[in-house]
Amino acid sequence: MIRAFRIPFSTNVERVALALGHKGIDVDWVDVDPNDRTPVREASGQELVPVLEVDGQVVADSTAILEYLEKRHPDPPLYPLAPARRAEARIFVDWFNRVWKRPPNRLTDELAKERPDEALAGALAEELAGSRDLFEAMLCRRDYLLGDFTVADCASFPFLKYGLLWREEDDEPFHRILMQHLRFDDRYPRLEAWVRRVDQHARA
Numbered sequence: 031m032i033r034a035f036r037i038p039f040s041t042n043v044e045r046v047a048l049a050l051g052h053k054g055i056d057v058d059w060v061d062v063d064p065n066d067r068t069p070v071r072e073a074s075g076q077e078l079v080p081v082l083e084v085d086g087q088v089v090a091d092s093t094a095i096l097e098y099l100e101k102r103h104p105d106p107p108l109y110p111l112a113p114a115r116r117a118e119a120r121i122f123v124d125w126f127n128r129v130w131k132r133p134p135n136r137l138t139d140e141l142a143k144e145r146p147d148e149a150l151a152g153a154l155a156e157e158l159a160g161s162r163d164l165f166e167a168m169l170c171r172r173d174y175l176l177g178d179f180t181v182a183d184c185a186s187f188p189f190l191k192y193g194l195l196w197r198e199e200d201d202e203p204f205h206r207i208l209m210q211h212l213r214f215d216d217r218y219p220r221l222e223a224w225v226r227r228v229d230q231h232a233r234a
């Protein structure tokens with residue numbers, strides 16, 4: 031049995047929940063108090079979730095976990111089968127992690143300061159909001175970001191969904207930033223339809 035550690039409203043945990051749901055893999059969730067990461071630290075030597083534990087093997091980091099699941103349970107695939115397409119999917123996820131996530135992360139840090147730099151905050155907010163156009167264009171005449179449902183949807187949905195869906199109890203500052211600056215406001219019909227479509231997918 032697979033064990034996985036999670037905290038409420040975690041975007042990176044939802045990536046893994048979608049991947050497990052897609053592959054029909056059962057998991058034993060371990061709910062961790064966000065203010066006491068002791069079980070996560072004891073299992074993995076670091077404090078971030080998600081963390082997966084399979085037969086004594088521990089995998090941390092959502093992207094590494096998605097790769098691990100694909101390797102161990104290749105059917106049904108979450109990555110395209112053709113090598114070039116597979117590489118494109120990996121490039122997308124890497125871009126999402128290293129480039130797309132940066133403005134909302136930096137904006138969250140900036141706004142937490144006693145005297146935020148207004149110009150910097152404005153530029154970061156603009157960069158984040160501007161990314162909606164890219165996703166809207168990627169969904170032109172296709173249902174998912176790379177055509178079929180893949181790791182690209184899995185990795186980005188938990189973040190992009192905040193343009194349309196949010197829960198009042200979710201008061202994580204990073205998520206509030208996403209809600210505020212990604213709001214679709216009926217101006218991104220393909221992106222909105224995609225969020226509704228992916229939201230129907232199974233989650234473990």
Ligand SMILES: N[C@@H](CCC(=O)N[C@@H](CS)C(=O)NCC(=O)O)C(=O)O
Nearest residue numbers: 040041042077078079080091092093
């Ligand atoms: N690169 C890691 C990032 C994991 C991460 O940042 N997890 C968040 C939850 S989504 C977390 O545990 N944050 C710790 C905290 O907020 O104290 C991944 O992709 O899994």
